Amino acid sequence: MSEENRSTNSGETLLRVNNLRSYFHTRAGIIRAVDDVSFSINNGETLGIVGESGSGKSVACYSLLRLIPQPPGKIESGHALFDGVDLLHCPDEQLRDICGNRITMIFQDPMTSLNPYMRIGDQVTEPLVIHRRISRAEAWQRGIEALREVGIQDPVSRIRSYPYEFSGGMRQRVMIATSLITKPRLLIADEPTTALDVTVQAQILELIRKMQLELGVAVIFITHDIGIVSSFCDRVLVMYAGRILEAAPTAQLFYQPKHPYNRALQKAIPALHEKGDELYTIPGTPPDVSKPIHGCPFALRCEFAVEKCLTSAIVLKEVAPNHQSACLRVQLGEIDLTPAR
Amino acid sequence: MLRFVARRLLQMIPVLFIIATMTFFMLRLAPGGPFDSEKSVTPEIRKNLEAYYGLNKPVYLQYYDYLANVVKGDLGPSFKYPNRTVNELIGESFPISAELGFWSLLVALAVGLPAGLISSLRPNTAIDYIPNSLAMAGICVPNFVLGPLLVLIFALTLGWARVSGWDEPIDRVLPALTLGAAYAAYIARLTRGGMLEIFSQDFIRTARAKGASPLRIILKHAMRGGLLPVVSYLGPAVAGLITGSFVVETIFQIPGLGRYFVNAAFNRDYTMVLGAVLFYGALIVVFNLIVDVALVWMNPRLKFE
Amino acid sequence: MSARVEALGKPPSDDPSLIEAERGTSLWRDAWHRLAKNKMAVASMIIFITITLASFSGPFFLKQSYETQDLRLGAVPPNAQHWLGTDTLGRDLFVRILYGGQISISVGICATAVALTIGVLYGTTSGFLGGKVDALMMRVVDIIFALPFTVFVILLMVFFGRKFVLLFVAIGAVQWLVMARIVRGQVLSLRHQEFIEAAEALGLSKLRIIFRHIIPNTLGPIIVYATLTVPSVMLLEAFLSFLGLGVQPPMSSWGVLIKEGAEAMEEFPWLLIFPGLFLSITLFTLNFLGDGLRDALDPRASKD
Numbered sequence: 015m016s017e018e019n020r021s022t023n024s025g026e027t028l029l030r031v032n033n034l035r036s037y038f039h040t041r042a043g044i045i046r047a048v049d050d051v052s053f054s055i056n057n058g059e060t061l062g063i064v065g066e067s068g069s070g071k072s073v074a075c076y077s078l079l080r081l082i083p084q085p086p087g088k089i090e091s092g093h094a095l096f097d098g099v100d101l102l103h104c105p106d107e108q109l110r111d112i113c114g115n116r117i118t119m120i121f122q123d124p125m126t127s128l129n130p131y132m133r134i135g136d137q138v139t140e141p142l143v144i145h146r147r148i149s150r151a152e153a154w155q156r157g158i159e160a161l162r163e164v165g166i167q168d169p170v171s172r173i174r175s176y177p178y179e180f181s182g183g184m185r186q187r188v189m190i191a192t193s194l195i196t197k198p199r200l201l202i203a204d205e206p207t208t209a210l211d212v213t214v215q216a217q218i219l220e221l222i223r224k225m226q227l228e229l230g231v232a233v234i235f236i237t238h239d240i241g242i243v244s245s246f247c248d249r250v251l252v253m254y255a256g257r258i259l260e261a262a263p264t265a266q267l268f269y270q271p272k273h274p275y276n277r278a279l280q281k282a283i284p285a286l287h288e289k290g291d292e293l294y295t296i297p298g299t300p301p302d303v304s305k306p307i308h309g310c311p312f313a314l315r316c317e318f319a320v321e322k323c324l325t326s327a328i329v330l331k332e333v334a335p336n337h338q339s340a341c342l343r344v345q346l347g348e349i350d351l352t353p354a355r
Numbered sequence: 356m357l358r359f360v361a362r363r364l365l366q367m368i369p370v371l372f373i374i375a376t377m378t379f380f381m382l383r384l385a386p387g388g389p390f391d392s393e394k395s396v397t398p399e400i401r402k403n404l405e406a407y408y409g410l411n412k413p414v415y416l417q418y419y420d421y422l423a424n425v426v427k428g429d430l431g432p433s434f435k436y437p438n439r440t441v442n443e444l445i446g447e448s449f450p451i452s453a454e455l456g457f458w459s460l461l462v463a464l465a466v467g468l469p470a471g472l473i474s475s476l477r478p479n480t481a482i483d484y485i486p487n488s489l490a491m492a493g494i495c496v497p498n499f500v501l502g503p504l505l506v507l508i509f510a511l512t513l514g515w516a517r518v519s520g521w522d523e524p525i526d527r528v529l530p531a532l533t534l535g536a537a538y539a540a541y542i543a544r545l546t547r548g549g550m551l552e553i554f555s556q557d558f559i560r561t562a563r564a565k566g567a568s569p570l571r572i573i574l575k576h577a578m579r580g581g582l583l584p585v586v587s588y589l590g591p592a593v594a595g596l597i598t599g600s601f602v603v604e605t606i607f608q609i610p611g612l613g614r615y616f617v618n619a620a621f622n623r624d625y626t627m628v629l630g631a632v633l634f635y636g637a638l639i640v641v642f643n644l645i646v647d648v649a650l651v652w653m654n655p656r657l658k659f660e
Numbered sequence: 661m662s663a664r665v666e667a668l669g670k671p672p673s674d675d676p677s678l679i680e681a682e683r684g685t686s687l688w689r690d691a692w693h694r695l696a697k698n699k700m701a702v703a704s705m706i707i708f709i710t711i712t713l714a715s716f717s718g719p720f721f722l723k724q725s726y727e728t729q730d731l732r733l734g735a736v737p738p739n740a741q742h743w744l745g746t747d748t749l750g751r752d753l754f755v756r757i758l759y760g761g762q763i764s765i766s767v768g769i770c771a772t773a774v775a776l777t778i779g780v781l782y783g784t785t786s787g788f789l790g791g792k793v794d795a796l797m798m799r800v801v802d803i804i805f806a807l808p809f810t811v812f813v814i815l816l817m818v819f820f821g822r823k824f825v826l827l828f829v830a831i832g833a834v835q836w837l838v839m840a841r842i843v844r845g846q847v848l849s850l851r852h853q854e855f856i857e858a859a860e861a862l863g864l865s866k867l868r869i870i871f872r873h874i875i876p877n878t879l880g881p882i883i884v885y886a887t888l889t890v891p892s893v894m895l896l897e898a899f900l901s902f903l904g905l906g907v908q909p910p911m912s913s914w915g916v917l918i919k920e921g922a923e924a925m926e927e928f929p930w931l932l933i934f935p936g937l938f939l940s941i942t943l944f945t946l947n948f949l950g951d952g953l954r955d956a957l958d959p960r961a962s963k964d
Contacts, residue, residue: 081560114565121564126557131579131655141565176655192565370803377812381819495943497895499902499915500936503922507929598810602902606922617903620818628818632811 028200028232029078029117030054034092034102036070036077039085043304047073049256051092052330055200055249060226060233062247062264064240064279068300070256071236072122075202078102079113096200115145118193122205124185128177134161134188135173141196160191164221183214187221194225201226202234207242219246240279244268252276255301255311258330262337271351272339274316310342318349363647367640374636378629379421430630441630444615449634451521452604452611455534456596458527462535463542463592468585470539471546472573475581478551486543493540498599502533502606519608526607534603538592545588550581583654590646594639691880694956701952704945711942715761735928745930747920753931756912757938763913764939767828768894774832775893776886779839784878786840787847788870798844801837809834810896817905827906831896835889842885846878880957888950891943898939914939 036048048070055061065071076082078094078101094101096117099108113119118141121127128137138160139153146153154173161169164187177185186206193201203222207215223246226233235247243250243264250267252260252275260273271277281294298315301307310316313323320343328340343349424431430441470486477483496504509529510518516529553559554577562576600613608614612631619627695701730750738745744753786797813830820826850856851874859869894914900906901915902922909916914935921932 079564081563110566110568112566113563114567119564121557121561123557127561129558129562129576129580131653132576140562140567144566144568144571178655189561373803378815381815491944491947492940495891495947496936496940497898497918497943499899499922500918500932500940503918503925503932504936507925507932511926594810598899601814602899605903617814620814621904623818628815632815635811 026057027054028057028059028096030093030095031074031078032093032095034074034077034094035090036073036082036087036092037090038087040304045304046256046306047303048077049303051253051256051258053251053258053261055232055234057199058226058230058232059249060235060247062243062250063234063236063253064238064243064250065253066238066300068255068303069253070303071253072204073256074253075119075204075234075236078202079117079119080109081119111145114141115196116198117200117202118196118198119202119204120186120189120193120206123209124182124189125209127189128185130177132176133173134175134177134180137177138173138188138192138195141192145196156195157191160195161188163225164188164191165217166191182210183217186210186214186218190218190221190225194229194231197229198231200232200234202236204236205238206235208237208239241283241285252279255303255307257311257328257340258338259312259328259340260338261330262334266334266337269352270334270337271353272333272337272344273341274318274351275312277351277353278315278317310340318343359651360644360648363644367644370640371633371636374633375422375425376418378632379418381629425633430633431626433624433627441627444627445612445630445634448610448612448615451609452597452600452613455527455530455600455603455609455611456593458531459534459538459596459599460592462531463538466535466539467542468546471543471548472550474543474547475550475554476573478547483547487547490540490543493536493543496536498533498537499602499606501536502529502603505529505533506606519606521607521609526609530603530607530609533606534596534599537599538595541588541592542585545584546582549584550577553577553581556580579653583650586646586649586653589649590639590643593642597635597638691953691956695952698952698955701949701956704948704952708942708945708949711761711938711945712765715758715765718758719755735924735931737928737930744934745928747931748924748928753934756917757914757935760912760914760917760935761938761942763907763911764894764897764915765942767831767897767907767913768890771828771831771835771893771897772886772889774828775835775839775889776882778832779836780843780875780878780882782836783840783843783845784847784870784875787844787851788866788874790848790851794844794848798841801840805837810899813896813900814903814905817900824907824911827897827900831893834896835893839882839885839889842881843878846881847874850874850877884950884954884957887946887953891946891950894939894946895943 031054032052034048034051035046038045038047051070051074053061063071063074073082077087077089080089080102082089089102092102096112099112101109101112101117128134135154135157139150139157142148142153142156143150148156158169158173161173166172166184166187177188180188189206201222206222207218210218219242222233222235225231235243237243247264249261249263251258252267252273254275260267260271260276262270262272267276268280271280275296278294278296282296284293287293296315301311301314309322309324309326310319310328313319316323318341323342326342328342330338330340331345333339333344339345341349344351428442430445433439433441433444467490470490474483474486506518506529510516516525517523520526550573559572559576562572567576597613600611601617602613603609604611604614605617612634616628616631618624619631730746732750734746734750735748736742736746742752742754744757746752747756782797782801786794813834816826816830856869856873859873864872897906897913898915898918901913902919904919907913907916917935918932918939921928921935925932
């Protein structure tokens, strides 16, 4: 698909998520992994979801495809509208029709995400076998093409290999090929480079970028590395303790932060400090999401927090064009977080 | 693959060698054996024994002869039945035991695999607990209790089967059930464990994200890995079927190798006993090899080694 | 900034009012809790202990003795006087089962103890020394494992007489192998963990490391496997006795009773059913307990 095709369609909402709450009912209590999250993504857009471990970013996306085992997980509330279908409430067959076909996903650990007992070819072609009525031979051919596109050398013979014969980077390429072979509308990438070497990371990001431009697929990119999103994403959501604290186009997120957490995250990037300067870390630890949190979850670690931050429930509101923040004080105009230039 | 098989065959030789040696020396040391001159044996048997064992030769030559005979496949004359060789007796009775083993294994797989599979789909619910408990019961009721019980219920009380014998096809049922029950139970548990282990793996989540139906996930993704423990188990299972056959053939009066073996043990038919031991040893060794080859074939990672 | 905010700026862990005390737990206490929640395992443990206590102390309380025969009575089904009936010689079956239980359970526990000791020592040594020694020791285990051992046990009992001690030796010789393998596997995985390297770096002697650091960490699987070995041993003894090769009269075990019961079952089925029931229940409870222990000590290996 060309650039033109993409821009014609872009701007239309592809997926709209409203008030998603995904909890885990465990013996230790109810873990509110995702607590009232709403966002949307347009055709061809790249949306980054950034957060620490435990912020709920992965659980949110897994919940969309109903991949969380339903005990102990439970989708307490919410709607996820995609092409007129509510992913969270539609019948299983309908969801299965969409997964792997129009919405696909790649996971964090390429070493464990592939089935060690099946050949690469069988796994790459599986989405075609499930969702398209084509012959095995034709599927295999398309598989070879897909492997070639993601940069696997000698795909004709390598398609018959088993996963253990591939390195981590190559396996992730296979995962990418598998997830794009049906030319989906939306790709969800859950920390696809975290488990890889730094040099390989860049290659994989490049690859995803390239495939996205060719196919015009929208990408939700989940990561804990705020640096990655800056080069890669159109818009970014910042999540913390199961909630979205800030949402904005990438440039605005970096240059005009509207939430203390975002600002603190950026302060913590080592590259921004002079050599020999003390590194900045956000004091404290993320809150325990098995206990109900009143007020802002970041308040206890926030340098701008006041009394009301601990008691008022937070709401995500627009505080500038196309820019939302859940910080009470920013919403009231009490503080301005734009760094001085 | 061929190298793997060849290597394993070579590894098996010391095992068989040890078995042969141990049996040879046990024979010499056993009180009341052919080397015990006080034991009275009929003259014909004595003659055969002397010819086979070369009793007048020094020990190391006897040992060598013995090994030579074994390698040739000649297991010697029976100690108890004149004019019959051990080879003959084994040849007569083993096919019967093999048939019993086959039916028992069939029962074990036909009952155990589905039970374990169904259990694994809904763990920790009633669908899981019932087969699991039955399986546990299957393991814990020994075959020498189960056998007589089945006879009591189905043959003596209900009259659906005969108490003993092997002539009619119906005679296969109770013995196969008796022998197969414990294995069905083990297989059910192994299947359940193996499948559960697989279901919790990441690649199953990948398959679900591709939109694979539950049936497809079970058959194409889970079974290949999930059944590995069962295949692995088949090796020891065959060994167990052999020992189980001693009891079952005794209870049901089946003229198989197991019953011959037990009778020979009691009647002190030493050559028969030792011949049978060697035979069993070789059988187990070969079967373990087959299982190992199957495992490598099923688990691509092992091909690397 | 207000004073309140300054206070908020500190990490929460410094402020005592914000700390919730967490009770520390050890591995054993955790395991015990998990075991206690497993009702089947607890029930099994209670039943097994009851049967054992009954076997060893019961005969004191019962009026009938083991040997009292009443030939005129013959075999009668359960009644008020003889709770489980009598055998063909008029002996009370319940008492005989209790005495049989003493033998069966003793053989089970003692032979397991023997197998345990040999297996643990062998496996620990092999795993700890590693390298060629380990390879050789495990080769030996592999070879012995490949032998049709039950068959050899039968041979032993046939050729060398049916002495009780020999029975122990034979059974113990079969069971130590798997224990050795399990222990060695555990030791190997522990051997290269950092806390062992730290202990070595501190200069602790090898023996001390083995006894104070490695063996306690292998106790989990050892306990589980020991609990599962006892029923295995009991089964083996009963099997041998059933074939007439195990415990010999006048001693009696459940295996012997089952054999006698099977012979007489056409007319007197209770002679088979009750001993069979006792043996099966004991095996059942031990297996369930072993499973429960396995789940309690290593929840990752459990059904969920």
